[in-house]
Amino acid sequence: MVGVKLIVRGTVQGVGYRPFVYRCAVECGITGRVFNDAAGVIIEAFGEEPQVREFVDRITLRHPPLAVVRSVERAAIAGGAPPDFRIVQSRAGDRVEVDAARDTAVCAACLAEMRDPHDRRSGHAFINCTDCGPRYTIIKQLPYDRLSTTMAGFPMCPACGGEYASPVDRRFHAQPVCCPHCGPRLRLLDGSGRPIDGADPIAACGSMLESGAIVAVKGIGGFHLACRADRDDAVARLRLLKQREEKPLAIMARDYAAAACYVRISDAERALLESVERPIVILDKRPGGATLAAQIAPRATTLGVMLPYAPLQYRLFDGAAYDALVMTSGNHADEPICASNEEALRELAGVADAFLVHNRDIHVRIDDSIVRVMGGHPVIMRRARGYVPEPLPADADVSGIVALGGILKGTVTVGRGSVCYTSQYLGNVDNAETIGHLEAMTRHLSGLLDVTPALYVCDNHPGGLARRIAEESGKPVMYVQHHHAHAAACAAENRHKGDAIAIVFDGTGYGDDGAVWGGEILLSGRAEFKRLGHCAYVPQPGGDAAARNPGRMALAILHASIGDRAAEACGWMPLDERDAVLQMIRSGAGCAATSSMGRLFDACAALLDVCRTRTYEGQPAIELEGIADREERGDYGPRTDSRDGMIVIDGPRILLSAWDDARGGTSASRVSARFHATIAKSALAAIRMAADATGCDVVCLSGGCFQNAMLLSRLTEMLASSGFRVLTHRLLPPNDECVSFGQAIIAAERRRMGNP
Numbered sequence: 001m002v003g004v005k006l007i008v009r010g011t012v013q014g015v016g017y018r019p020f021v022y023r024c025a026v027e028c029g030i031t032g033r034v035f036n037d038a039a040g041v042i043i044e045a046f047g048e049e050p051q052v053r054e055f056v057d058r059i060t061l062r063h064p065p066l067a068v069v070r071s072v073e074r075a076a077i078a079g080g081a082p083p084d085f086r087i088v089q090s091r092a093g094d095r096v097e098v099d100a101a102r103d104t105a106v107c108a109a110c111l112a113e114m115r116d117p118h119d120r121r122s123g124h125a126f127i128n129c130t131d132c133g134p135r136y137t138i139i140k141q142l143p144y145d146r147l148s149t150t151m152a153g154f155p156m157c158p159a160c161g162g163e164y165a166s167p168v169d170r171r172f173h174a175q176p177v178c179c180p181h182c183g184p185r186l187r188l189l190d191g192s193g194r195p196i197d198g199a200d201p202i203a204a205c206g207s208m209l210e211s212g213a214i215v216a217v218k219g220i221g222g223f224h225l226a227c228r229a230d231r232d233d234a235v236a237r238l239r240l241l242k243q244r245e246e247k248p249l250a251i252m253a254r255d256y257a258a259a260a261c262y263v264r265i266s267d268a269e270r271a272l273l274e275s276v277e278r279p280i281v282i283l284d285k286r287p288g289g290a291t292l293a294a295q296i297a298p299r300a301t302t303l304g305v306m307l308p309y310a311p312l313q314y315r316l317f318d319g320a321a322y323d324a325l326v327m328t329s330g331n332h333a334d335e336p337i338c339a340s341n342e343e344a345l346r347e348l349a350g351v352a353d354a355f356l357v358h359n360r361d362i363h364v365r366i367d368d369s370i371v372r373v374m375g376g377h378p379v380i381m382r383r384a385r386g387y388v389p390e391p392l393p394a395d396a397d398v399s400g401i402v403a404l405g406g407i408l409k410g411t412v413t414v415g416r417g418s419v420c421y422t423s424q425y426l427g428n429v430d431n432a433e434t435i436g437h438l439e440a441m442t443r444h445l446s447g448l449l450d451v452t453p454a455l456y457v458c459d460n461h462p463g464g465l466a467r468r469i470a471e472e473s474g475k476p477v478m479y480v481q482h483h484h485a486h487a488a489a490c491a492a493e494n495r496h497k498g499d500a501i502a503i504v505f506d507g508t509g510y511g512d513d514g515a516v517w518g519g520e521i522l523l524s525g526r527a528e529f530k531r532l533g534h535c536a537y538v539p540q541p542g543g544d545a546a547a548r549n550p551g552r553m554a555l556a557i558l559h560a561s562i563g564d565r566a567a568e569a570c571g572w573m574p575l576d577e578r579d580a581v582l583q584m585i586r587s588g589a590g591c592a593a594t595s596s597m598g599r600l601f602d603a604c605a606a607l608l609d610v611c612r613t614r615t616y617e618g619q620p621a622i623e624l625e626g627i628a629d630r631e632e633r634g635d636y637g638p639r640t641d642s643r644d645g646m647i648v649i650d651g652p653r654i655l656l657s658a659w660d661d662a663r664g665g666t667s668a669s670r671v672s673a674r675f676h677a678t679i680a681k682s683a684l685a686a687i688r689m690a691a692d693a694t695g696c697d698v699v700c701l702s703g704g705c706f707q708n709a710m711l712l713s714r715l716t717e718m719l720a721s722s723g724f725r726v727l728t729h730r731l732l733p734p735n736d737e738c739v740s741f742g743q744a745i746i747a748a749e750r751r752r753m754g755n756p
Contacts, residue, residue, distance in 0.1 A: 006043040010070035014144040016130030025085040036090040046081035096450035101135035104276040105309035125312040150361040157182040184360035216352035221366030222337035223330030235293035247616035248297035250304035258323040261290035277386030278309035279369035301626035339365035384424040391419040400454030404466040405740035413740035457743040461510035482509030486702040487524035489742030506703035507598030518596030526749035533647025539591035550606035560652040632673035638685035680714040704735040
């Protein structure tokens with residue numbers, strides 16, 4: 001007879017881990033006890049050595065689907081063996097080390113109960129168990145107990161209490177457990193917030209949706225604005241009222257079969273659609289597929305699609321006449337999603353005809369995640385519900401580090417021990433609402449993880465609004481260059497500690513020379529970096545105005561090659577604007593120098609008349625990729641050389657080649673494909689030059705431009721065939737959402753070296 005004490009750390013609370021341990025103990029003939037504490041799950045097990053060995057293997061390797069075991073610490077214990085195995089009361093600890101669980105889609109067992117007219121939870125829009133349902137969005141503090149969630153105000157009825165207390169029930173210690181008698185209540189309100197009479201709020205809501213109404217629906221992490229996806233009038237009105245000009249709207253399809261009527265779906269994409277994370281998946285439109293409203297994604301060749309994940313959403317589809325609903329975030333552009341009933345009624349008044357609300361509070365607002373399969377692998381484009389707050393590997397002591405990210409696509413990262421916790425996408429940190437949300441999320445994550453901030457990390461942009469949070473904290477503050485943070489994030493995700501050649505292509509980032517960087521070739525390490533090269537500098541007329549007006553960048557970049565003759569290529573521009581931009585370029589007034597790859601894509605989209613007015617971030621590049629001929633294999637040859645000791649990708653020459661090709665009669669779709677191929681070949685040439693200079697054969701690809709499937713796939717294929725080890729983002733988006741994680745990694749290494 002031997003006794004062992006096991007401390008299991010990771011995501012092991014609120015996911016059915018203790019009843020799983022109980023069942024394993026009974027099956028293996030083990031006696032003892034199991035309980036939660038601040039460190040994780042504590043197990044005291046007694047039995048014969050072979051039984052104990054089998055028991056430990058089972059609980060480590062065969063855990064419940066939502067559990068994540070990061071470590072199991074084992075120590076021998078003495079004393080007499082108890083007669084049985086029990087689950088005992090949770091214990092408080094001095095320091096919280098457990099991870100919070102993520103929100104997941106309703107499981108098949110709960111869904112079957114909800115649809116069973118004889119089940120006591122028939123039609124229950126809040127059904128859940130230890131294998132599914134809300135977690136992170138309702139947790140106020142750890143350890144994870146009902147009183148620490150927004151379910152604390154809903155006392156369990158005797159039937160639910162019996163399930164909650166039974167170790168053999170799948171709802172044992174499922175903290176959100178409830179039923180129609182003791183759970184949250186739904187209400188349907190009109191556009192002014194007054195109750196709409198009716199026996200079933202969901203049925204009444206469904207009737208309104210069928211007739212073309214716009215309804216604000218309270219979900220797991222916030223409100224959606226919903227309307228029928230096949231009603232042109234409803235979608236057009238939603239766009240008008242939300243002031244969302246052309247940015248594609250996501251749809252929620254009834255099920256996989258319905259989704260397949262609108263889009264083409266590979267096996268990998270179907271797995272994502274039906275996964276417990278239930279992200280929005282970016283899919284190719286099906287030619288000649290079922291009819292959707294024309295304004296859902298008017299100029300895109302792809303469509304964002306998700307399947308229902310909350311019981312309430314399934315109920316909205318059950319028995320309905322529609323197969324798809326627009327489900328777009330309930331917010332104003334670039335602001336946080338509405339989470340409370342009061343906030344939704346205030347912010348979405350005049351947009352929604354009705355509000356389907358409930359009285360379970362959302363403690364942490366969180367949007368839907370977005371994923372796209374590229375080269376056969378999922379690439380996260382927005383990391384939020386379903387993925388957050390899964391920890392990220394740091395391979396260093398990041399304790400007390402709080403990194404505040406960049407200006408666009410803000411996130412915050414909090415370090416604890418040797419792992420980082422990166423928040424969900426918070427919006428662009430350029431307005432008071434998002435700054436307030438960033439500050440609140442910083443407090444929430446630090447408090448939830450029991451982390452006392454010791455060091456704040458910020459982007460080195462002098463105008464970054466997040467700097468105020470750090471600089472007013474009274475704690476030390478470290479500043480990190482934007483593109484170095486990108487590179488460090490990609491390397492750390494892939495657990496690479498050494499140097500790497502980093503290609504960081506994005507729209508904008510503050511450079512060490514005061515210019516706007518965005519097409520960078522770096523030799524990147526954990527603490528420092530060396531700039532090896534960049535895209536050729538060009539003027540950015542009017543600063544941010546040029547990002548909104550791609551024609552300005554087309555004129556500026558072509559001007560670098562052919563001077564004032566560039567005006568001929570931009571004949572669509574109003575004469576007064578064209579003359580004003582030319583004057584700015586000639587004089588240099590109001591023209592910051594930029595190496596941005598994103599602006600080069602913008603310029604090509606404008607020249608080809610693909611997108612000449614940007615109405616949302618990334619639109620020109622998205623539409624340029626969308627029209628590209630996938631069968632075209634031509635290019636303009638690599639446009640990379642060495643200038644003054646720097647590797648330079650010659651964007652003006654690439655753009656000039658594209659313009660010459662287009663005016664020679666080549667279709668825009670073929671020019672776009674050749675442009676993409678040329679960028680990939682030029683990047684490959686730059687990497688080879690960097691490898692020759694440094695001896696490094698590891699390459700990191702980061703930045704928002706690598707959300708472009710054509711560019712990412714072609715470059716990774718060429719690098720792999722050239723013998724390079726290629727590291728790409730798999731856990732975080734390549735866009736600026738990864739910046740806070742990279743900042744934390746860099747700060748940890750600098751702190752270790754005593755070099756703040």
